[in-house]
Amino acid sequence: MNTQPIIALDFSSKKEVFAFLTQFNEPLFVKVGMELYLQEGPSIIKEIKAMGHAIFLDLKLHDIPNTVKSAMRGLAKLGVDLINVHAAGGSRMMTAALEGLEEGTVAGQRRPALIAVTQLTSTTEEQMQQEQNIMTSLDASVINYAILAKNAGLDGVVCSVLEAHDIEKACGKAFLKVTPGIRLVGGEAHDQKRVATPNFAKEQGATQIVVGRAIVQAENPVVAYHTVEQLWGGNQ
Numbered sequence: 001m002n003t004q005p006i007i008a009l010d011f012s013s014k015k016e017v018f019a020f021l022t023q024f025n026e027p028l029f030v031k032v033g034m035e036l037y038l039q040e041g042p043s044i045i046k047e048i049k050a051m052g053h054a055i056f057l058d059l060k061l062h063d064i065p066n067t068v069k070s071a072m073r074g075l076a077k078l079g080v081d082l083i084n085v086h087a088a089g090g091s092r093m094m095t096a097a098l099e100g101l102e103e104g105t106v107a108g109q110r111r112p113a114l115i116a117v118t119q120l121t122s123t124t125e126e127q128m129q130q131e132q133n134i135m136t137s138l139d140a141s142v143i144n145y146a147i148l149a150k151n152a153g154l155d156g157v158v159c160s161v162l163e164a165h166d167i168e169k170a171c172g173k174a175f176l177k178v179t180p181g182i183r184l185v186g187g188e189a190h191d192q193k194r195v196a197t198p199n200f201a202k203e204q205g206a207t208q209i210v211v212g213r214a215i216v217q218a219e220n221p222v223v224a225y226h227t228v229e230q231l232w233g234g235n236q
């Protein structure tokens, strides 16, 4: 799997995406999330792919197994590199997602890697316990979801940097640990609660980092991207 920093294209229109991407003269690894996909639809994926960029389609599917399987069957045809579901949907739903992806992947193409969101990086332990009524530590809940995802045959998880080391111990080095909540030293956390720097992500065994506002809202996004890239340095 590509280890370039994944840039979160949290924009609501094609126009903003292209204005952002044309500042770069190199192939990137970008993330298309709900905001952009729901505004622009599947054509945005085709257009970004045509520009030569790798894509993480971050739709975080969470529904009954049959619905998720059918949705994944269709999404597989877009030919993205990485895609996800919520682990809270359960192991049957995760297995169904994988089956849908396998069925939908065009012959001769590689199946998108499938990962599961554990606990969102905007969630604190207190919030998880009070609102989700999960009475363990946040770390234990994330590890539980990671093991569930691994046993369902998934390729990895979305977690924060703070859990990456323990997931590596439980699920192995090759299991993807895709970590949002990345900030440069002194950067504003915004709505994120479990944040870390790119260099700490590397130390903790994250396999990919996802960076949105620290790059997209920087005065010079290209400089910010290369700063992040240098601190991160890849992990494989």
Ligand SMILES: O=c1ccn([C@@H]2O[C@H](COP(=O)(O)O)[C@@H](O)[C@H]2O)c(=O)[nH]1
Residues within 6 Å of the ligand: 008, 010, 033, 117, 119, 120, 121, 122, 158, 159, 180, 181, 182, 190, 192, 210, 211, 212, 213, 214
């Ligand atoms: O647990 C999660 C899962 C997904 N995300 C997504 O990553 C980016 C992070 O953006 P920043 O601006 O760097 O905070 C965003 O698109 C989220 O939807 C996450 O943050 N946490």
